Amino acid sequence: MARVEEIIDSYGCERHHLIAIMQDVQAEFKYLSPQVLELIAQKLDIGVAKVYSVATFYENFSLEAKGKYIIKVCDGTACHVRKSQPIYNAIREYLELEEKQKTSADGLFTLETVACLGACGLAPVVTVNDQVHSKMSPELAIELLDDLRKEEAAHDRD
Amino acid sequence: MAKGIMYIDGQRVPFDGEPNVLSVIRKAGIELPTFCYYSDLSVYGACRMCVVEDERGKIETSCSMKPRDGLSIRTNTARLLQHRRMILELLLASHNCSCTTCEKSGDCRLQELSMRFGVRRVRFRDSREESTLDDSSPAVVRDPSKCILCGDCVRMCEETIGMGIIDFARRGYNMRVSPAFGRKLSETHCISCGQCAAVCPTGAITVYNQIGKAWRAIHDPQKRVVVQIAPAVRVAVGEAFGLPAGQNVLDQLVTALKFMGVDEVYDTTFGADFTTIEESQEFLARLEKGGPFPMFTSCCPAWIKYLENENPKYLKNISTCKSPMEMFASIIRKHYQEKDAEDGRTTFHIAIMPCTAKKMEAARPQFYHNGKPDVDVVLTTLEIINMIKESGIQLPQMELESPDLPFGLGSGAAVIYGSSGGVAEAVVRYCLPDKSKNTLRELQYSALRGNESIREATVQVGEREIKLAVVHGLINAQKLLKEIDEGTAYYDLVEVMTCPNGCVGGAGQPYGLKQKKQDRAAGLYAADRAAPFKRAEKNPVVRDFLKNYTDEERHELLHVSYTD
Amino acid sequence: MTATKLTREQLKVRQMKAKRALEAQHRQVLICAGTGCIAGGSLNIYDRLKEACEKLGVQVQVSLLHEDGEVESPSKGKELHLKKSGCHGFCEMGPLLQIEPDGILYTHVQVEDCEEIIEKTLVKGEVIQRLLYQLDGVTYAKHEDIPFYHKQHRIVLENCGTTDAEDIDEYLAKDGYSAFEKALFEMTDEAICKEISDSGLRGRGGGGFPAGRKWESVRTQPKGKKYVVCNGDEGDPGAFMDRSIMEGNPHSIIEGMLIAGVAAGSDEGYIYVRAEYPLAVSRLKTAIAKAEELGLLGDHILGTDFSFHLHVNRGAGAFVCGEGSALTASIEGKRGMPRVKPPRTVEKGLWARPTVLNNVETFSNVPLIIRNGAQWYRSIGTEKSPGTKAFALTGNVVNTGLIEVPMGTTLREVIFDIGGGIKDGKKFKAVQIGGPSGGCLTEEHLDMPMDFDSLKKVGAMIGSGGLVVMDEDTCMVEVARFFMNFTQNESCGKCVPCREGTRRMLEILTRIVNNEGSLEDLDLLETLACTISETALCGLGQSACKPVQSTLKYFRNEYLAHVVDKHCPHCNGRKKELQIDPELCKGCGKCMKQCPMDAISGQIRMPHVIDTEKCIKCGACWGCCPFGAIREE
Known part of the structure; x- marks a missing residue:
């Protein structure tokens, strides 16, 4: 929380920086907890409903804790035309995600779709923590996640 | 302010300062439909029901359109009707x-x-979450x-x-x-x-609807149902029966309540006279002691709640007086204690209020005694309208009957409590050393009355010039507090009402815009003019009661602390 | 050491020094550092090249001038200049590496190729054949010969791909900031607005509103705080022109905004960039910091009374923020919901102050116009739509990427000459222009000039410039559904027609795509589209139905295939298995007759069965069964 306060202070507690503040906080903590939003509301002297309202308007803000790796499958036109949906489905299946679930049970992966990343020439693309992987296929995507899982497992053993 | 002639569906319509085309259309007698347009708030422009077509066939919302000389629009073309129907269908889906x-x-x-x-x-299919x-x-x-x-x-x-x-x-x-x-x-x-x-x-x-609870009490022979009616109710309840806003139907309401089975019907103005006296004396005492200033009025429970939640440092500035409803309730509790013991019935107290916050106030622990609230049920004007209609009672046809004694009598100063500025004026009437008719008449023209959301006035009490402020609409009170915080404003006494225009604009009242609220207030000022006595201290019953209370009783019955 | 703030004369000196330094450069290697190529690993290639050069004793320089504005080192004429450039536009072929002055363009470069490039090309001057671009058996060594570039007319994108985007001196070397200098010292605010008006520059963000008129409106507003806002919230799926400019030529935007600041009497500006463009944000921030260092931004610019402060705001993921009033609301830290107009943005924009709001490409054009004059600008493009337009060419086309062509270029030239035609030798069917707010164009529009007005006439719009090419195998109903899904997701939810209407249209379209729609659905679709387009609050809502309306107009038979035949030849039929419910089947035999694959068998008046091995899920049986006995499993 001290760090959150620092971030807010760095913007001079000005209301119009609300979005930038939430972006910075999320960049560090991966999501915005109710406590964080309440603190922001209090320090910027705005209603907490307003802060919640802004946070839920924008796609990029997450009010739920996310996995260590955030996987985004681009569903822009170019990627869609080049079959991004099967990739998304394959990953869902691989992560054993239920209906509205976005984060895998082990807390490692969060799967999202994203509106055009602008890397259309490389379609279909998948990003893992904002690193772009181009010309993906369902198989390549699973391979990628498998590698990450193995890496994590190796880490845990160390 | 723009002035000129517009053409609505081919008809010449003059406009003069209307904020938008929608208002001009409505002025011309066409009730263009809207959901999101509420003239007392900012224009939102989301429901798209008020669309009109201009000469080039361009469709725009009239709520966001500025009147322009020579502007020509149509309000009911085939396209517009089709769009409105579609929007309604989409909403219903x-x-x-x-x-x-x-x-x-x-x-x-x-x-x-x-x-x-x-x-x-x-x-469309119903696919609601x-x-x-x-x-x-x-x-x-x-x-x-x-x-x-x-x-x-x-x-x-x-x-x-x-x-x-x-x-x-x-x-x-x-x-x-x-x-x-x-x-x-x-x-x-x-x-x-x-x-x-x-x-x-x-x-x-x-x-929140409590009609059922009220009916159960009324129908329970073991319960003595005692009702108090707030000032603002009497000038609004008639609206649901085709009477104009501001028409005082207190006496018909009393009869209606009797028909419905209520035992005693009293007037909250009686409680308000206590409030005026207590609050004035407290104010005079503060003047002597030197504060704390400003003293804030305490009638509005939403205002008190606001201070508790958001700005507790000002709680000490709130008058220690209970609200008129709660003062009245404790007096009734005390009054009926013996009687209840005598005849074995329990007194059930219903307060008819223009206000939803009164429901919250009645449930506060401060107003509970022996595990029972002083006011058992608060009914809003809307709820009492429903009950009257349920009973099949035609309110306008009711005989006139005055509220019961001894608690049915209040001063003119108490009736105006229902309008923004009324409480402050009542206190000023008490505090002014010069009680001549002319002085009272002058008060009428002071800033104590009016529609401005923040009004300031000064009156001379003895040596001292008293600075008063009257605020309605809680956001304006917040602005004022900020100024006080920053030291840019100073007041001795501030009256705050959360709702726009005060209690006449309460949320328990029938739907109404600014004009309706002002009409209701005018009805209250008319009642004041007709009242046999204008000042709280002239109320003979109140004087009697006060004389008989010990200091301790007086404190216990009429005062409260929100800080403990 | 911090550079001192420049005066007008010092700026000119620095421009000259930079120009000389650039001319003196013996050899430049430009590695594309646009988002696309970075994703392909171009930064690793840069590092490896630098490393390898050092190992091989080739001197490497990375910036044009020293921080103090002096020439890096006495030029020996031998060293190699290694640069990270902006996007070349030819993302399909990335990572790209260009060698100047030879003009060689290497495609699909890998880290492993670095040593070879140095040894062969840079040291010995040999061209590596396998890294060159090939098309139809022809190998193209030089950048400008490649058909993809040949027909283009790059003025806004000129510097993208040829300069180091992070080096302000490279921009200065190419006459950067001289337009601003001219505007500031030699032109009145009125004259600037007039010049922009005369040039006929129209907003590149969508509607094509004359930029000069907009500036003039803000200029003539009463004095006081005014803002200049750059819309970099390029949200159309499949469009990335603005991103490339922000990444590859950020100073041109800053310069354009500065000129707007002088013209409109504003001292503060904001660039609103989509959250999905982190590289653009960092390039812009670097560029702003550099410009501030040199005194081109900040207080008392170039020693005058003119001050201008520029901020970068990151979007947070809301397409609707591309709409002007939603964008300003977002800058103010609010929900990005459009508001009703009037008042217009030029009267009450950001913080209810008069605001010049243009998009990235528009601002990028401004320095060119001021420098070269309105007449020069008018010589490009068409009379009503002068200048060029950048398009993002994607979809089923051979060459995808970023292109810039004069306004009025035909679709045929774009798709077949620049784009190299349809992929895999398929037939052209349609192109979606202007993203989810645009419409589709078909064969009959191939020779129509693309400019603001011609496109508007046929129910499409340039929008921000996305061009998605679709081949004969594409189901246009599915395309309409895709775009409707997009707008529906991105609707802010404020006004009823857009919030509720797009949702219902999506429901209907989904039903139709799944062969479950009815003819009544088509009518409902059209009525809904009419209400939404005529009553929605903002441009996003009003144009949300364009893809549906234009596909209904040009490809109605495909809708009918879904609705009446219950079978679309493009959609691989139904995706789910079909079965006959024995309880409901009366054994009438209708389905058996309809089935093109003889997959249904059964005796009359006995329940029939579908052989799932033979079934192609065309749905013919489903459409003809009078008892509704055929079910999807």
């Missing part, structure tokens, strides 16, 4: 259409307009399944009340009106003013 059992049935704008535009079929009813608030009930997202409540809560308790969450088809984190209202800092319900065009936010 996502709306919980259990109309017959809805609290708002018969008074719902969506229902009314769907009927008006002949929408008889909805061609399940939502839960929030009945956690003592004042209002939120049913998100009936919300059409017009945002009136959001703007009201933010722009007029300054609380921002509810706001839009999420976006697009998933957009909802909700407190932060989807919490229940009881988990927020909501002050129960109920203005959100007052502007809601559908049944999405309604006043």
Whole structure:
């Protein structure tokens, strides 16, 4: 929380920086907890409903804790035309995600779709923590996640 | 301010300072439909019902259009009607259409307009997400399944009340009106003013209904049902029966209540006279002691709740007087104690109020004695209207009957409590050393009366020039507090009413815009003029009671502390 | 050491020094560092090249001038200049590496190729054949010969791909900031507005509103705080022109905004960039910091009374923020919901102050116009739509990427000459222009000039410039559904027609795509589209139905295939298995007759069975069964 306060202070507690503040906080903590939003509301002297309202308007803000790796499958036109949906489905299946679930049970992966990343020439693309992987296929995507899982497992053993 | 001639559906219509084309159209006698246009709030432009067509066939909303000389528009072309019908159909498709059992049935704008535009079929599938009813608030009930997202409540809560308790969450088809984190209202800092319900065009936010509880008491022979009626109620209740706003129907209401089975009907003005005296004496004492200033009036429970939740450092400035309703309630509690013991019945106290926050106030622990609230049920004007209608009573045809004695008598100063500035004026009338008729008449023209949201006045009390402020609409009180905080403003006495125009604009009153609220206030000032005595201390019954109370009793019955 | 703030004369000196330094450069290697190529690993290639050069004793320089504005080192004429350039536009072929002055363009470069490039090309001057671009058996060594570039007319994108985007001196070397200098010292605010008006520059963000008129409106507003806002919230799926400019030529935007600041009397500006463009944000921030260092931004610019402060705001993921009033609301830290107009943005924009709001490409054009004059600008493009337009060419086309062509270029030239035609030798069917707010164009429009007005006439719009090419195998109903899904997701939810209407249209379209729609659905679709387009609050809502309306107009038979035949030849039929419910089947035999695959068998008046091995899920049986006995499993 001290760090959150620092971030807010760095913007001079000005209301119009609300979005930038939430972006910075999320960049560090991966999501915005109710406590964080309440603190922001209090320090910027705005209603907490307003802060919640802004946070839920924008796609990029997450009010739920996310996995260590955030996987985004681009569903822009170019990627869609080049079959991004099967990739998304394959990953869902691989992560054993239920209906509205976005984060895998082990807390490692969060799967999202994203509106055009602008890397259309490389379609279909998948990003893992904002690193772009181009010309993906369902198989390549699973391979990628498998590698990450193995890496994590190796880490845990160390 | 723009002036000129417009052509509406080919007819010449002059305009003069109207804020938008919609107002000009309505002035011309065409009731263009709207959901999200509420003239006392900012223009939102979301429901798109008020669309009009210009000469080039361009369609625009009239709420956001500025009147222009020579402007020519059509309001009812085939395209416009088709669009309105489609918008209604779209709204109905996502709306919980259990109309017959809805609290708002018969008074719902969506229902009314769907009927008006002949929408008889909805061609879309019902694909609403399940939502839960929030009945956690003592004042209002939120049913998100009936919300059409017009945002009136959001703007009201933010722009007029300054609380921002509810706001839009999420976006697009998933957009909802909700407190932060989807919490229940009881988990927020909501002050129960109920203005959100007052502007809601559908049944999405309604006043917490306690009619059943009232009927049960009335029908229970073991209960002695005692009713008090607040000033603002008498000038609004008639509206539901075709009478103009501001017409005082207190005496018909008394008869109606008797028909319904109520035992005793009293007037809250009686309590208000106590309040004026106590508050004035407290104020004079503060003048002697030197503070704390400003002294804030304590009649408005939503205002007190606001200070508790958001600005507790000013709680010490609040007058220690209970509100008129609660003063009255303790007097009645004491008065009927012996009688209850005698005849074995229990007194059941119903307060008819223009206000939803009074429901919250009645439930406060400060006003509980022996495990029982001093006021058992608070009914709003709207609820009493429903009960009268349920009984089949034609209010305008009722014989006139005065409220019962001894608690049926109040001063003119007490009647004007229902309008913004009334409490302050009552206190000034008490405090002024010169009580001549002329002085009183002069007060009429002071800033104590009026529609401005923040008004200032000065009066001379002895050596001292007293600075007063009268504020209505809680956001204005917040502004004032900020100025006081910053040291840019100083006042000795500040009257605060949360609702716009004071209690006449309370959320328990029938739906109404600014003009209606002002008409109601005018009705109260007329009642004051007709009153046999104008000042609280002239009330003979009140004087008698005060004489008989010991200091201790007086303190226990009439004062309260919100800080412990 | 911090550079001192420049005066007008010092700026000119620095421009000259930079120009000389650039001319003196013996050899430049430009590695594309646009988002596309970075994703392909171009930064690793840069590092490896630098490393390898050092190992091989080739001197490497990375910036044009020293921080103090002096020439890096006495030029020996031998060293190699290694640069990270902006996007070349030819993302399909990335990572790209260009060698100047030879003009060699290497495609699909890998880290492993670095040593070879140095040894062969840079040291010995040999061209590596396998890294060159090939098309139809022809190998193209030089950048400008490649058909993809040949027909283009790059003025806004000129510097993208040829300069180091992070080096302000490279921009100065190419006459950067001289237009601003001219505007500031030699032109009145009125004259600037007039010049822009005369040039006929129209907003590149969508509607094509004359930029000069907009500036003039803000200029003539009463004095006081005014803002200049740059819309970099390029949200159309499949469009990335603005991103490339922000990444590859950020100073041109800053310069354009500065000129707007002088013209409109504003001292503060904001660039609003989509959250999905982190590289653009960092390039812009670097560029702003550099410009501030040199005194081109900040107080008392170039020693005058003119001050201008520029901020970068990151979007947070809301397409609707591309709409002007939603964008300003977002800068103010609010929900990005459009508001009703009037008042217009030029009267009450950001913080209710008069605001010049243009998009990235528009601002990028401004320095060119001021420098070269309105007449020069008018010589490009068409009379009503002068200048060029950048397009993002994607979809089923051979060459995808970023292109810039004069306004009025035909679709045929774009798709077949620049784009190299349809992929895999398929037939052209349609092109979606202007993203989810645009419409589709078909064969009959191939020779129509693309400019603001011609496109508007046929129910499409340039929008921000996305061009998605679709081949004969594409189901246009599915395309319409895709775009409707997009707008529906991105609707802010404020006004009823857009919030509720797009949702319902999506429902209907989904039903139709799944062969479950009816003819009544088509009518409903059209009525809904009419209400939404005529009553929605903002441009996003009003144009949300364009893809549906234009596909209904040009490809109605495909809708009918879904609705009446219950079978679309493009959609691989139904995706789910079909089965006959024995309880409901009366054994009438209709389905058996309809089935093109003889997959249904059964005796009359006995329940029939579908052989799932033979079934192609065309749905013919489903459409003809009078008892509704055929079910999807």
